[in-house]
Amino acid sequence: MMEYTFSNRISALQPSAIREILKFTSDPTVISFAAGNPAAESFPIDAIREIAADILQNRPVEALQYSVTEGYTPLRTQLKARLHEKYAIGRDFDELLITTGAQQCMDLATKVLCNEGDTVICEDPSFIGSLNAFRSYGVRLKGVPLQEDGMDLDALEAALKTEKNVRFLYVIPNFQNPMGVCTSFEKRRAIYELARRYDALIVEDNPYGDLRFSGEDIPAIKTLDEDGRVIYCGSFSKILSAGMRLAYVSAPSPVIAKMTVAKQVSDVHTNIFFQLLTDEYLRRYDLDAHIAAIRKIYAHKAKLMLDAIDAHFAPGVTHTTPQGGLFLWCTLPDGVDMPQFCRTAVENKVAVVPGTAFLCDESGSSQSFRMNYSTPSDDAILRGVEILGGLTRQL
Amino acid sequence: MMEYTFSNRISALQPSAIREILKFTSDPTVISFAAGNPAAESFPIDAIREIAADILQNRPVEALQYSVTEGYTPLRTQLKARLHEKYAIGRDFDELLITTGAQQCMDLATKVLCNEGDTVICEDPSFIGSLNAFRSYGVRLKGVPLQEDGMDLDALEAALKTEKNVRFLYVIPNFQNPMGVCTSFEKRRAIYELARRYDALIVEDNPYGDLRFSGEDIPAIKTLDEDGRVIYCGSFSKILSAGMRLAYVSAPSPVIAKMTVAKQVSDVHTNIFFQLLTDEYLRRYDLDAHIAAIRKIYAHKAKLMLDAIDAHFAPGVTHTTPQGGLFLWCTLPDGVDMPQFCRTAVENKVAVVPGTAFLCDESGSSQSFRMNYSTPSDDAILRGVEILGGLTRQL
Numbered sequence: 035m036m037e038y039t040f041s042n043r044i045s046a047l048q049p050s051a052i053r054e055i056l057k058f059t060s061d062p063t064v065i066s067f068a069a070g071n072p073a074a075e076s077f078p079i080d081a082i083r084e085i086a087a088d089i090l091q092n093r094p095v096e097a098l099q100y101s102v103t104e105g106y107t108p109l110r111t112q113l114k115a116r117l118h119e120k121y122a123i124g125r126d127f128d129e130l131l132i133t134t135g136a137q138q139c140m141d142l143a144t145k146v147l148c149n150e151g152d153t154v155i156c157e158d159p160s161f162i163g164s165l166n167a168f169r170s171y172g173v174r175l176k177g178v179p180l181q182e183d184g185m186d187l188d189a190l191e192a193a194l195k196t197e198k199n200v201r202f203l204y205v206i207p208n209f210q211n212p213m214g215v216c217t218s219f220e221k222r223r224a225i226y227e228l229a230r231r232y233d234a235l236i237v238e239d240n241p242y243g244d245l246r247f248s249g250e251d252i253p254a255i256k257t258l259d260e261d262g263r264v265i266y267c268g269s270f271s272k273i274l275s276a277g278m279r280l281a282y283v284s285a286p287s288p289v290i291a292k293m294t295v296a297k298q299v300s301d302v303h304t305n306i307f308f309q310l311l312t313d314e315y316l317r318r319y320d321l322d323a324h325i326a327a328i329r330k331i332y333a334h335k336a337k338l339m340l341d342a343i344d345a346h347f348a349p350g351v352t353h354t355t356p357q358g359g360l361f362l363w364c365t366l367p368d369g370v371d372m373p374q375f376c377r378t379a380v381e382n383k384v385a386v387v388p389g390t391a392f393l394c395d396e397s398g399s400s401q402s403f404r405m406n407y408s409t410p411s412d413d414a415i416l417r418g419v420e421i422l423g424g425l426t427r428q429l
Numbered sequence: 430m431m432e433y434t435f436s437n438r439i440s441a442l443q444p445s446a447i448r449e450i451l452k453f454t455s456d457p458t459v460i461s462f463a464a465g466n467p468a469a470e471s472f473p474i475d476a477i478r479e480i481a482a483d484i485l486q487n488r489p490v491e492a493l494q495y496s497v498t499e500g501y502t503p504l505r506t507q508l509k510a511r512l513h514e515k516y517a518i519g520r521d522f523d524e525l526l527i528t529t530g531a532q533q534c535m536d537l538a539t540k541v542l543c544n545e546g547d548t549v550i551c552e553d554p555s556f557i558g559s560l561n562a563f564r565s566y567g568v569r570l571k572g573v574p575l576q577e578d579g580m581d582l583d584a585l586e587a588a589l590k591t592e593k594n595v596r597f598l599y600v601i602p603n604f605q606n607p608m609g610v611c612t613s614f615e616k617r618r619a620i621y622e623l624a625r626r627y628d629a630l631i632v633e634d635n636p637y638g639d640l641r642f643s644g645e646d647i648p649a650i651k652t653l654d655e656d657g658r659v660i661y662c663g664s665f666s667k668i669l670s671a672g673m674r675l676a677y678v679s680a681p682s683p684v685i686a687k688m689t690v691a692k693q694v695s696d697v698h699t700n701i702f703f704q705l706l707t708d709e710y711l712r713r714y715d716l717d718a719h720i721a722a723i724r725k726i727y728a729h730k731a732k733l734m735l736d737a738i739d740a741h742f743a744p745g746v747t748h749t750t751p752q753g754g755l756f757l758w759c760t761l762p763d764g765v766d767m768p769q770f771c772r773t774a775v776e777n778k779v780a781v782v783p784g785t786a787f788l789c790d791e792s793g794s795s796q797s798f799r800m801n802y803s804t805p806s807d808d809a810i811l812r813g814v815e816i817l818g819g820l821t822r823q824l
Contacts, residue, residue: 035522035657036630038681044691047690049689072494077490077493077494079489082493083489086485087481091478094472094477095472095474098472098474098671098672099469100465100466134529134674135696138695146435146436147435149436149438163693166693167695169694233431235431261431262431275493276493277492277493277698278493278700279698279699286430295443296565298444298561299442299536299558299561299562300533300695301529301533301696302530302532303672303674305674307703308700308702
């Protein structure tokens with residue numbers, strides 16, 4: 035056998051720590067709060083079945099043949115209109131590209147914007163899939179502590195002042211993964227102004243924005259984008275289907291042009307059948323009514339988990355109280371060995387994700403762990419939190 | 430508006446020249462020999478419709494939920510068995526990864542194997558989608574002239590001797606795009622031995638291998654792979670559906686492990702609905718009988734085009750005679766201005782792709798152009814070749 039040498043950018047990249055945790059969860063006796071799957075009941079299965087049958091009956095060749103890299107034009111047109119009318123997103127200088135999930139948006143944005151050794155500023159902790167996408171291009175990550183209302187602005191300005199070759203800030207303003215918190219409107223404005231002052235772009239990742247179940251919607255940073263520095267990414271993964279891999283990015287057209295060239299050499303185009311299907315769904319059904327139904331599911335599941343945590347967890351364990359999304363974030367008292375707690379939890383048949391998995395500095399330490407309430411059943415939520423609560427009381 | 434700066438690797442990358450040609454072909458009065466689409470009648474539409482309905486009826490959540498990066502396990506198992514039994518591909522050290530089209534295989538292989546400035550040796554001319562994937566990682570391309578029976582072996586050895594940091598050879602051994610020729614078994618063996626002697630890997634791209642309509646099948650280079658240096662890529666784009674974006678790669682497991690990590694940060698996983706669908710297709714239907722039917726379609730279309738060329742083209746214009754695949758390659762006499770010929774052809778409502786689009790050296794010159802016979806109708810083939818023939822006689 036030959037010896038293999040891999041590229042520098044990939045040699046250091048580890049498989050996601052969450053994947054390692056998820057291995058335990060193939061054991062059906064383990065209650066998993068470790069995943070990030072949308073609830074099975076959030077998929078509009080009957081509608082998808084009906085539209086799929088129609089497409090394969092009436093225009094099968096269009097659905098099975100090669101298509102264009104930019105995405106299916108009628109879907110792009112509908113999405114632009116929806117973003118503009120419902121969210122005040124998109125100006126004359128913006129264009130829209132369909133991507134193979136929001137993950138591909140992170141991949142393409144990094145590929146077209148960053149040279150090796152450039153810096154991306156991230157909320158710390160942040161979504162590991164994005165952090166690893168950035169790392170896979172040899173980018174340096176600079177973490178800025180995430181507070182309950184968004185990034186620590188002083189730390190952000192210090193980072194912008196001192197870091198070299200900062201290409202963009204990566205922000206998940208709504209129901210952030212992993213912390214479940216929202217960036218306040220004031221901080222969104224401040225982040226935009228800081229990016230402008232230090233001439234950085236912003237990648238605004240908004241997979242969960244539609245999933246608010248309490249409080250008021252907050253306008254996206256992209257709504258403030260007067261000078262074309264925000265790359266806004268939305269997704270159908272949490273509202274129609276995660277497995278179809280369909281998302282989109284609204285950004286200034288010179289950026290979209292380069293991302294389109296990069297997408298062409300990455301996967302040519304996004305699955306066209308599901309682009310047609312999503313386009314039809316938006317025409318025939320009321321997406322907002324469907325989203326309202328999903329919000330109810332998650333409002334219920336979040337309340338169930340939060341109430342159970344308050345009933346069972348030791349008082350020294352704190353947690354965030356999400357107003358939407360899929361996750362909450364628990365923090366153990368200082369001095370407690372968090373990784374050991376997570377290992378003990380798995381031994382007791384409950385899986386959570388250690389907070390270290392989400393750090394910009396992979397060698398950093400954390401007192402926190404992430405819990406997901408969208409995937410487990412109601413019964414699993416109650417039983418799992420009770421088990422975890424017992425463990426917190428033994429600390 | 431802000432000023433945008435893009436990464437070095439992407440700044441130089443141009444949109445595919447074919448895309449520019451294809452713009453003309455949106456004019457319905459233009460006969461296009463410029464595309465590379467499989468024939469619409471090659472998709473098993475009834476079978477796909479039946480299986481799609483079944484899946485959305487009986488296991489919709491599995492088809493719409495997140496899935497694993499490696500690909501759907503039963504499909505991977507079936508593909509490994511099929512590759513082994515039918516093509517003698519895959520040894521104990523090999524693994525298989527499902528990719529979002531073969532294009533993604535090129536993207537991932539380059540990302541995990543090549544640092545910027547490394548060299549990839551390619552057949553010259555070669556498939557522009559792959560060449561641009563390599564270029565998008567800042568890789569240097571070294572072209573080796575492609576002859577009617579495969580790469581010029583002397584030029585290949587000279588390149589392996591003199592080029593620095595050669596990471597892999599990129600080869601399309603069957604019905605090569607754009608030339609339509611096959612690498613002989615003797616040359617496949619010689620290429621493998623040269624790669625071994627100079628310790629390079631081989632990326633063997635085989636999207637057209639099943640589409641042979643005359644002559645004898647030739648074993649893949651991967652069948653010779655005793656020491657684990659061949660990354661073999663197959664695709665369903667030309668036999669089930671191009672738009673679903675489903676392909677696979679068989680390679681030594683350390684390489685697959687790194688490609689899997691890279692895929693995870695690129696698009697998480699390939700569309701799972703179409704993975705389930707393809708898995709079911711392989712169980713319920715006879716793929717080989719379907720492939721036999723596609724071969725008949727292309728045998729007919731290729732013969733139609735070749736006979737028309739022989740009847741209408743000026744004698745000084747030479748062409749390859751493909752035994753399979755989608756393309757043939759015409760070469761104009763020395764002294765003729767090939768780009769001007771292609772422009773005149775489009776003005777006369779026939780689109781072909783100038784050979785310069787497929788060169789490793791983008792500033793190189795060519796006397797050739799590519800013609801596709803899988804996409805146009807029989808009538809379009811006859812009319813288009815007659816028009817081109819008239820133009821060749823005016824040279």
